[in-house]
Amino acid sequence: MRMPPPEPEISLLTTSGVFELDGGSWEVENNVWIIGNEHEAVVVDPAHDARAIAEALGDRQVPAIICTHAHNDHVNAAPELAALTGAPILLHPDDLPLWKLTHPGDEPDEELSDGQKIVVGGLYLHVRHTPGHSPGSVSLYLPALGAVFTGDTLFQGGPGATGRSFSDFPTIIRSIETRLLDLPPETVVHTGHGPTTTIGEEQPHLSEWIARGH
Structure with a gap:
C-alpha cells in the first residue's frame, strides 16, 4: 500500500x-521559522x-536558508548554518550592503527575486519584495498553509522600524498596503520577532499607521 506523503508543517525556534x-x-x-516535512525543510532567518x-x-x-533581510540579527548565524547543513543562503541583492556589515568576507549563495517560487516538501513559497524596513526585505507567502513570513516588515500592531539607516517609512507602508494586505484576511502572519497575527487583524489599522508617519 502506498504511504501518504509526509505532512508539511511550520515550526518555530x-x-x-x-x-x-x-x-x-x-x-x-x-x-527562526522552519518550514517543510520530516524529509526536508527550509530555514527562514537564521x-x-x-x-x-x-x-x-x-x-x-x-534546500535553502532564506533571509527575509540582512540585519545582523537575522543573518548572523547564516554562514555557520550553511556549513553545517550544506544549504545555500538566499538573500535579495538590494540588502547586500547590510549583509556586508555583518559578513564582510562572505556573500550569499543565491539571489532572491520578486515572484520567485521556492519549493520545499511539495509546498511553494512565493517571494514578495517588501522593501522599507530595508531595501531588500522580502516576505514569503505560503498559500498551501495560509501563512506569510514577513520578517520585520509587518508585526502584530504595525510596520517594522524605519528610523535607522537603509530604511524608509513611506516605502514600508506602500509594501504592506500593496504586497501584504492584499492577501486573504485569514492569512497568518509569522513575524521576525514577537507573536503572530493575521492579515485581517492588521488591515483595518493601515490609515492609523499612515497618520503616525506624518
Whole structure:
C-alpha cells in the first residue's frame, strides 16, 4: 500500500542575541521559522545560534536558508548554518550592503527575486519584495498553509522600524498596503520577532499607521 506523503508543517525556534546598527546595540529575541516535512525543510532567518537551528532540523535535507533581510540579527548565524547543513543562503541583492556589515568576507549563495517560487516538501513559497524596513526585505507567502513570513516588515500592531539607516517609512507602508494586505484576511502572519497575527487583524489599522508617519 502506498504511504501518504509526509505532512508539511511550520515550526518555530526562538533564539536570543544582539541587534547592532548605526553604532547601537539592543538585546533581542528572534523568531527562526522552519518550514517543510520530516524529509526536508527550509530555514527562514537564521538568527544567533546555528547549532540550535541545526539540532531542530535533525537529519532533514535543507534546500535553502532564506533571509527575509540582512540585519545582523537575522543573518548572523547564516554562514555557520550553511556549513553545517550544506544549504545555500538566499538573500535579495538590494540588502547586500547590510549583509556586508555583518559578513564582510562572505556573500550569499543565491539571489532572491520578486515572484520567485521556492519549493520545499511539495509546498511553494512565493517571494514578495517588501522593501522599507530595508531595501531588500522580502516576505514569503505560503498559500498551501495560509501563512506569510514577513520578517520585520509587518508585526502584530504595525510596520517594522524605519528610523535607522537603509530604511524608509513611506516605502514600508506602500509594501504592506500593496504586497501584504492584499492577501486573504485569514492569512497568518509569522513575524521576525514577537507573536503572530493575521492579515485581517492588521488591515483595518493601515490609515492609523499612515497618520503616525506624518
